[in-house]
Amino acid sequence: AQKITQTQPGMFVQEKEAVTLDCTYDTSDQSYGLFWYKQPSSGEMIFLIYQGSYDEQNATEGRYSLNFQKARKSANLVISASQLGDSAMYFCAMRGPWGQGGKLIFGQGTELSVKP
Amino acid sequence: DGGITQSPKYLFRKEGQNVTLSCEQNLNHDAMYWYRQDPGQGLRLIYYSQIVNDFQKGDIAEGYSVSREKKESFPLTVTSAQKNPTAFYLCASRGGLDYEQYFGPGTRLTVT
Numbered sequence: 001a002q003k004i005t006q007t008q009p010g011m012f013v014q015e016k017e018a019v020t021l022d023c024t025y026d027t028s029d030q031s032y033g034l035f036w037y038k039q040p041s042s043g044e045m046i047f048l049i050y051q052g053s054y055d056e057q058n059a060t061e062g063r064y065s066l067n068f069q070k071a072r073k074s075a076n077l078v079i080s081a082s083q084l085g086d087s088a089m090y091f092c093a094m095r096g097p098w099g100q101g102g103k104l105i106f107g108q109g110t111e112l113s114v115k116p
Numbered sequence: 117d118g119g120i121t122q123s124p125k126y127l128f129r130k131e132g133q134n135v136t137l138s139c140e141q142n143l144n145h146d147a148m149y150w151y152r153q154d155p156g157q158g159l160r161l162i163y164y165s166q167i168v169n170d171f172q173k174g175d176i177a178e179g180y181s182v183s184r185e186k187k188e189s190f191p192l193t194v195t196s197a198q199k200n201p202t203a204f205y206l207c208a209s210r211g212g213l214d215y216e217q218y219f220g221p222g223t224r225l226t227v228t
Contacts, residue, residue: 035216043222
């Protein structure tokens with residue numbers, strides 16, 4: 001069965017510093033996708049970044065980058081130059097089998113607080 | 117503007133009543149999903165639909181029902197059989213060539 005594990009319930013970071021949010025995954029599939037979503041206090045899930053299992057380079061989107069280590073089954077999110085608006089819950093997710101409609105399997109989330 | 121709308125944002129119901137949550141998208145996406153989120157937890161899949169007039173159970177479908185009569189709409193009914201209906205419900209959609217799912221703003225349901 002596929003599983004996502006986020007072991008950091010909460011993290012603090014100083015404004016303008018970089019922070020890494022951890023994510024490990026478990027799957028027996030060779031083809032899979034990994035996602036990070038941000039959930040501010042309003043509740044909406046905001047897509048941040050995607051990494052395919054066959055992508056050789058780590059994904060980057062602006063201040064977000066995904067540190068993909070396939071052998072370790074980890075997909076950590078790195079946020080550079082943290083801003084106060086980055087304070088939110090962050091969820092790592094994996095795309096389930098296409099036979100199950102491409103559903104997303106989520107971790108428990110990490111609450112990030114950015115200090116001024 | 118293209119997007120997903122969910123209404124209402126907050127919903128209150130008495131125990132034993134069925135309630136229907138609305139989800140509408142104008143992104144022309146084929147696939148739509150319903151997730152449930154409990155406090156301090158990640159999202160869990162309730163139902164999904166990949167095409168009009170077809171839908172499949174997700175991981176926690178018991179006590180819920182859906183319909184997909186139009187491409188744009190995927191309403192979720194929380195029935196009285198759902199033992200713990202109080203939760204935050206999120207609807208999402210995905211285009212055929214997209215990997216990511218786009219989410220609506222969510223509906224917070226409270227049943228007392």
